[in-house]
Structures are given as structure tokens and as C-alpha cells.
Amino acid sequence: MARRISIFGATGSIGQNTIDLIARARDDYDVVALTGAGNIAQLAQDATDLNAQVAVTAHDHLLEDLRLALSGTGIDAAAGEQAIKEAAGRPVDWAMSAIIGAAGLAPGVEILKQGATLALANKESLVCAGKLILETAAANDAHILPVDSEHSAIFQALIGEDIDAVERIIITASGGAFRDWPLDQLADATLAQASSHPNWDMGQRITIDSASMFNKAMEVIETREYFGIAPEKIEVLIHPQSMIHALVGFNDGALMAHIGPSDMRHAIGFALHHPHRRSLPVERLDLAKIGNFEFRAPDDVRWPALRLARDVMARGGMSGAVFNAAKEIALDGFIDGRLQFPQMAEVVEEVLDGLIMDTGLIDATMTLDNVAQVDHLARQTAKAVIKKRAG
Ligand code: NDP
Numbered sequence: 001m002a003r004r005i006s007i008f009g010a011t012g013s014i015g016q017n018t019i020d021l022i023a024r025a026r027d028d029y030d031v032v033a034l035t036g037a038g039n040i041a042q043l044a045q046d047a048t049d050l051n052a053q054v055a056v057t058a059h060d061h062l063l064e065d066l067r068l069a070l071s072g073t074g075i076d077a078a079a080g081e082q083a084i085k086e087a088a089g090r091p092v093d094w095a096m097s098a099i100i101g102a103a104g105l106a107p108g109v110e111i112l113k114q115g116a117t118l119a120l121a122n123k124e125s126l127v128c129a130g131k132l133i134l135e136t137a138a139a140n141d142a143h144i145l146p147v148d149s150e151h152s153a154i155f156q157a158l159i160g161e162d163i164d165a166v167e168r169i170i171i172t173a174s175g176g177a178f179r180d181w182p183l184d185q186l187a188d189a190t191l192a193q194a195s196s197h198p199n200w201d202m203g204q205r206i207t208i209d210s211a212s213m214f215n216k217a218m219e220v221i222e223t224r225e226y227f228g229i230a231p232e233k234i235e236v237l238i239h240p241q242s243m244i245h246a247l248v249g250f251n252d253g254a255l256m257a258h259i260g261p262s263d264m265r266h267a268i269g270f271a272l273h274h275p276h277r278r279s280l281p282v283e284r285l286d287l288a289k290i291g292n293f294e295f296r297a298p299d300d301v302r303w304p305a306l307r308l309a310r311d312v313m314a315r316g317g318m319s320g321a322v323f324n325a326a327k328e329i330a331l332d333g334f335i336d337g338r339l340q341f342p343q344m345a346e347v348v349e350e351v352l353d354g355l356i357m358d359t360g361l362i363d364a365t366m367t368l369d370n371v372a373q374v375d376h377l378a379r380q381t382a383k384a385v386i387k388k389r390a391g
């Protein structure tokens, strides 16, 4: 029987890689919902090719365009945040959560509520609301499979292992675009320079987050939340080749490393076929040709985001939602030219300093509404910090 699946964020980098895998085994899947935002042509094309039940854009004002692009296909068109949530309520067996940003949280929760398997690429869900996501999964007997490559690697290294025997988890980082830049030149880094990744081909926002290491900072928090591992047991290691994605260290001294090509279709395919392994259209590494793997320790001066992640984990509660929201606004500020590259971390730190000791805010019960409130306040605060700096 065909598996019913939906893809949230279908038009993005992860979404398109997911569709690539689905399209190769078309008859195995019944596509229920595909969602996107601005890229209506792609959304309509994929919905038509995959014969989806419904296509949803996040943007209300693009509903007519979507309807037009789907006319004659019999595929439902819908728009807006609420419509995405409703699409997540349509019964499926498996769904990909690949919307970018905090907007991915609510549809993910909806998928879990129906007891389906959630392939989770949207790292913001775990950073902003890890406890809520995991509790919703447990309460509804739903599974979450990590898609972020490092977390998929850890998950794979842990198969058949005892989590209590884990001494440490090491996640690797390429170091991004500015790994070897002189520190005093970072203030002059341009958007184009920050948007080009040495190894991975990803969406623009996560590529810039890789250069600033905010991406890795998010992934450290994600590791803490998903695997329930103590913050002091999580290490970051610079590995410029991006082929070892993560390592798990056990109490007998063994280190289990996951090695694979820098192709997200591996982690997506693993989550799609779990608990089985199926052949995937990814490169097979020729280690003799590669020759060497390099490693070095990360540096908190070049990448203050890593230090901030530790502050967030020490604080707990909803401080992850503050961190993510401030980071998203600071990133907007860099993209539209109001902030220099190193100022992103300064803004995030200022917002964290201002908000995370507010116990009424940070330690309130973690509900979708409360996370949204924290997110909103942190965004407002970050905007005010940026404005103050400009003025
Ligand atoms: P992209 O920017 O390429 O794609 C984002 C997707 O979300 C698109 O479908 C976009 O629509 C849609 N979208 C944008 N804004 C909204 C909104 N407000 N509401 C609903 N949908 C929206 O991102 P990526 O694919 O790179 O990343 C997706 C997620 O996966 C992120 O959380 C990222 O951190 C994570 N991830 C990505 C990796 C990668 O290799 N790219 C690796 C590991 C994790 P449209 O394009 O139509 O505007």
C-alpha cells in the first residue's frame, strides 16, 4: 500500500531534495499536502507532478496565483498560516518538516498530534520548543526522526546502543565561509561571501548561519533536546571536509563516527525509509582519493554563537525561543545591510541578556501560545536593539 506523505516547506532546499527521492519511487507514495511560500510556480509544478491533494502557500496574497497555476488539475489550493496548520491535520503516515524558521513549529506539532512520523529538518522546532515537541510525540505515540545531518548521524551511531554508556557527542562543523579569514576582516564580509558554503548546497539563511556558526549553536541545543544529553557532554569540532557528520563517544573509549557525502538526500532518505535502509542516489566516498580528514578546535572569539548556545542551555525554559528569534532578526539585519557580520552575535547577546532572566517569561509553561509570545517579544527587542545601534 502506498504511504501517505506530506512535505512542509516543499519548495525549499530540503523540500526539493525530499521530492527528488519521492519522485524516483512515485508509486510508493500518496502525496497529501505540499506547502511553500513565495515560489508558487515550483509549488504548483510539484503538486501537479506528484498529484498532491492540496497545495498551500504561506502568503495569503498569493492564493489567486496558486489557484490559477493549479486550475484544471483538481488539486485544492489554500493560503495562510492557518491553512498550513489544517494541511498538517490531514492524515498521513509520514511528513517532512522543512519550513524555515519558527513558522515550522506549529505544523510539526499538528503532525505529531495525529500520531504520524515526523521527519524533522526544521531545527527551530527543537531549539524553541524541544520539551513541547517531545512531549507531544510521546503523548500521541508519534515518532520524530532527525533530518539535520549531524543528528541523523548521531541517531545512526546510537542504533542498538545504550544511551547511558554515552560519554560525549561530538558534532562537526565545516567552519563555513569565514573559517580562515583574519578576524579583523569579518566586519567587511559581504552578503555574497557569507552566502557561499565551502561544502554544502543549502538555502541562503542556513548558509549564512553556517558562516556565523549560529547554525552549529542551534544544532548543539538540538542535540541536547533530542537526545536528552547533558550540555557538558556535547562538543563541537571543526572538520573542514564535512564528511564525518558526528561522532558518539562511549564509556569504553570507542568513538563511533558517521561518514558520508555532503548530500542531504542521505539523511532525508534515512528518515524516509527508517527502520530499513534503501539504496540512495548519493555519492559513494572514495576515502583513498580523499586522503586526509582534518580536525581543529572551534574558537569562541571567531564564533561567539557557540558560547551563547551554552548560556541558553544553562538557562533552559524558553530561552531557546529568545535565542532563535533574536538570531532570525539579526540575520535579516545582515541580509538587508543594516548589520555587519560580527554584529549579528552582538545583537543576539544583547537580547538574551535583556530577556532571559525574566522568569515570568522564560519559565512559563511551554505551550505554542507562550512560545509565540516569547518569540514575538524577542523579535521586537532585537529590532529595537538594531534600531538603537543605527541611531
Ligand atoms: P529554504 O529557505 O531553502 O526553504 C524554506 C521553505 O520554507 C520553502 O519551502 C519556503 O517557501 C518555506 N517558507 C519560508 N517562509 C515560510 C513561512 N513563513 N511559512 C511557511 N513556509 C515558509 O530552507 P532550507 O530547506 O535550507 O531549510 C529548511 C529547514 O531545514 C530549516 O529549518 C533549516 O535549518 C533546516 N535544515 C536545512 C538543511 C539544508 O541542507 N538546507 C540542513 C539541515 C537542516 P518558498 O521557497 O516558496 O518561499
Ligand code: MG
Residues within 6 Å of the ligand: 148, 149, 150, 219
Ligand atoms: Mg546540520
